[in-house]
Amino acid sequence: MEKVTFTTANQSKLIGYWYQGVNDTAVILSHGFVSNKTSSNRFTRIAERYNQLGFTVLTFDFGGCGESPDAVITLNQFIADLEAAKRFTRSRGYQKLMLYGHSLGGLVTLNALDDDVLAVVLTGPVTGSVPFKEISQLDDEQKASLEEKGFYYEILPNDPWREKMCVSQSLVDTFENVNQDKLWRDVKMPVLIIHGTQAEEKVLKQSSERVKDILPEGSRMVIIEGADHGFFEQFDDIERMVVKWLIAHTRHNARTFTTV
DSSP states (O other), X not given: OEEEEEEOTTSOEEEEEEEOOSSSEEEEEEOOTTOOTTTTTHHHXXXXXXXXXXXXXXXXXXXXXXXXXXXEEOHHHHHHHHHHHHHHHHHTTOOEEEEEEETHHHHHHHTSOOTTEEEEEEXXXXXXXXXXXXXXXXXXXXXXXXHHHSEEEEEOTTOSSOXXXXXXXXXXXXHHOOOHHHHHHTOOXXXXXXXXXXXXXXXXXXXXXXTGGGOOTTOEEXXXXXXXXXXXXXXXXXXXXXXXXXXXXXXXXXXXXXXX
16 A cells, blocks of 8 residues: 555645555545545455455545645535546556545545446445435534634544544535436446435435436445444445445456455
8 A cells, every 4th residue: 555645626735545456447435524535444444355356446535634634625625636536546547447435425426427437336425415414413613613604623533633624614505405416417337325224324315215216227226224324333245245346347357356
């Protein structure tokens, strides 16, 4: 694994982990809200597993997250960051991409698709409008800051790189005002959507179920009973599913592959 730095269109430098493979397809992982490039070790596991199969993988910190520079977080900024990650990956010789997004990273991914994306994996994704209160419970101080300043701080007690992140009113509004029809109109590649049934997954699942009849050919929606938004207890199952999906939607065999 190589620690890398790449530059966005506005000259911000983002930090990522690059797992060099031997195949001609690269996978870019986009983390969720109040998270970072390891996604509480979930992305580390997925990246290492994909890399064992010969695929190159990039995980990275969006601006304002992890080791990347401070930023007031908006959806447009996250989308621009993912576009920068794609340019960086292409600059290293990869023209075939697969994208993997968790939670908010799923919404970002759906806004950053183009013709060289072979397939998509979304775990616990935001695929349509959801009440922000289902995503984060703000205290009185955070609510006041949002009203008076247009942003608030999420405290990150378990993040190894930063104590807090700055969330914009724009991002709060984004969760609640996703144009689902427009978002999915141009999605042409197969999409694997995985949801749970507990806590915020109830609302996120309901939102995704509204598009199940218009998903592109070859897509699949999986509901894991009893899983919450972290999927920690079910992550062995998640890993098996996303590995099979990667193999099935690339045009070559993996370097090494055993039945999972």
